[in-house]
Amino acid sequence: MSETGAGRAHGVGHAPAAENVEYRVAHLRDRLATEELGELGVRAEVRAGSVVVTGTVPSTQCRETVLRTVREELTGISVHTDVVVAETTSPDHAEDLP
Amino acid sequence: MIRVAAVGDIHMGPDSRGLLRPAFDTLPDCADLLLLAGDLTRHGTPEEARVVAQELRGLPVPVVAVLGNHDHHDEQPEKVTAILQDAGVRVLEGEGTVVECDGTRLGVAGAKGFGGGFVGRSAGEFGEPLMKEFVRYTRRSADALHTALEELADKGCELRIALTHFSPVADTLAGEPPEIYPFLGSYLLAEAIDTAGADLSVHGHAHAGTEHGMTAGGVRVRNVAQPVIRRAFNVYQLHTAELLAE
Secondary structure: OOOHHHHHOOOOOOOOHHHHHHHHHHHHHHHHHHOOOOOOOOEEEEEOOEEEEEEEEOOHHHHHHHHHHHHHHOOOOOEEEEEEEOOOOOOOOOEEEO | OEEEEEEEOOOEOHHHOOOOHHHHOOHHHHOOEEEEEOOOEOOOOHHHHHHHHHHHOOOOOOEEEEOOOHHHOOOOHHHHHHHHHHOOOEEOOOEEEEEEEOOEEEEEEEEOOOOOEEOOEEOOOOOOHHHHHHHHHHHHHHHHHHHHHHHHHHOOOOEEEEEEOOEOOOHHHEOEOHHHHHHOEEHHHHHHHHHHOOOEEEEOOOOOOOOEEEOOOOOEEEEOEHHHHOOOOEEEEEOOHHHHHO
């Protein structure tokens, strides 16, 4: 959090750091959506000074790309991630709809 | 009884080859057909569509699909549709199809749908042309779904399913931020389903949502987005009225 002002607060000497984190999270979400992943299902939220990134992605490679993008975009910010790969097993039972 | 397998939001890309096929190969043992609730690809490119097609080609159960917003991103939905159709998939957009299962006629009406929100918190057909077109697009989709469901009734279908990508109800969005509900579905779809009648509504799109919901008219709704059901597909067993009466 303490490093967040350095990158983007050009000419805004006293811009609150929290604002910068919010915009950086927004930029992260833009990148996830528009770059190679087309990923709209990953959530990134600011919580108590850290960014929490959660979601389910379709493959291990997608997960690695998400985490790499998070590291690039949120350098210097405390980040917690819980990004999992979608499960691909068959169901072990059916739901009956009488 | 008809066993309906369903999944949405499988978001396949080149690195997905073969991921779902082992599970799909078990379908003949547990289901009579497979429904795909859109977002089959990540960007809607022909290359991604071919991965999906390969995953589905030659399955011994009928496969019925709608496209999702991701399948439109590359602005070639017709090409995506053609590639899937070439693999034997029935791709629906504002139309229905009939599947015969053990002497029972099951009708599936499919439309991608669109957003707009839910009663009391929905977009109106007012103001800027873009805003009006947003709502009209959803209305056209809902109207087509309604017509398709009615036509399936006219064709004597004993069971009917409404298959969409966007959600008809807010119930199955629980878990998503309420602020984005208007981008996840529209009550117009539910109104179409309730007025035309259906036995089940299946959708995807809301990855952080909830599986179970119901329209105001009492039609059961299932969000089958793969991140929600956490499987390759779920199976729902539907019964005809005669069977229930026995």
